[in-house]
Amino acid sequence: DAGVIQSPRHEVTEMGQEVTLRCKPISGHNSLFWYRQTMMRGLELLIYFNNNVPIDDSGMPEDRFSAKMPNASFSTLKIQPSEPRDSAVYFCASSRGQSYSNQPQHFGDGTRLSIL
Amino acid sequence: SQQGEEDPQALSIQEGENATMNCSYKTSINNLQWYRQNSGRGLVHLILIRSNEREKHSGRLRVTLDTSKKSSSLLITASRAADTASYFCATDAGGAQKLVFGQGTRLTINP
Numbered sequence: 001d002a003g004v005i006q007s008p009r010h011e012v013t014e015m016g017q018e019v020t021l022r023c024k025p026i027s028g029h030n031s032l033f034w035y036r037q038t039m040m041r042g043l044e045l046l047i048y049f050n051n052n053v054p055i056d057d058s059g060m061p062e063d064r065f066s067a068k069m070p071n072a073s074f075s076t077l078k079i080q081p082s083e084p085r086d087s088a089v090y091f092c093a094s095s096r097g098q099s100y101s102n103q104p105q106h107f108g109d110g111t112r113l114s115i116l
Numbered sequence: 117s118q119q120g121e122e123d124p125q126a127l128s129i130q131e132g133e134n135a136t137m138n139c140s141y142k143t144s145i146n147n148l149q150w151y152r153q154n155s156g157r158g159l160v161h162l163i164l165i166r167s168n169e170r171e172k173h174s175g176r177l178r179v180t181l182d183t184s185k186k187s188s189s190l191l192i193t194a195s196r197a198a199d200t201a202s203y204f205c206a207t208d209a210g211g212a213q214k215l216v217f218g219q220g221t222r223l224t225i226n227p
Contacts, residue, residue: 004158042217042218042219042220043159043204043217045214045215045216048214056214059214091158091159093158093159100208100214100215101146101147101149101207101208101214101215102146102147102164102166102208103164104149104161104164105149105159105161105215106161107158107159107160108158109156109157109158110157110158
């Protein structure tokens with residue numbers, strides 16, 4: 001069984017550029033989560049989709065961040081324009097079922113984003 | 117904050133010894149999960165324990181949950197170098213519509 005696949009693994013770009021992170025969840029999983037991990041703030045949930053519908057986007061830091069899930073096998077997280085404080089590791093995770101909490105979440109290996 | 121908090125922040129032991137990590141939380145929960153993160157990798161789910169359970173085992177892992185003390189512990193027995201990683205607890209923090217992760221315990225197993 002293929003795990004959650006994220007691309008790219010590393011991204012280095014200049015401030016002001018648009019950044020698009022991609023995620024392919026595990027087939028059959030209908031919940032998808034985007035997280036951001038930093039040393040200062042730890043692991044933070046940005047947005048949660050269930051059956052391709054955004055359920056909770058309260059963690060999205062500001063309007064510069066947007067996420068889409070056009071179908072069950074693909075999601076994107078976009079930052080436009082990017083800023084140095086967006087530098088972090090971004091994780092995508094997926095799980096079965098509708099609940100955000102009573103099923104194990106399966107994480108990808110993340111995208112390490114550096115904004116110069 | 118309703119976040120789970122792990123203790124200690126860092127733990128270094130010799131291979132073969134047991135490692136115990138603790139997690140405390142502030143509000144009622146429906147369940148609590150433990151995850152492992154190896155350097156440069158994503159989190160890997162270890163165990164989910166429900167609020168009506170007191171103990172669960174998986175191989176060399178033993179998790180306990182004390183809802184009266186709002187705390188959980190993860191015990192790794194007969195540690196191996198491959199257990200070197202960060203370990204996180206995550207709770208649904210009763211009412212918060214998301215899993216909330218603690219800051220983690222960094223475990224180092226010395227050969």
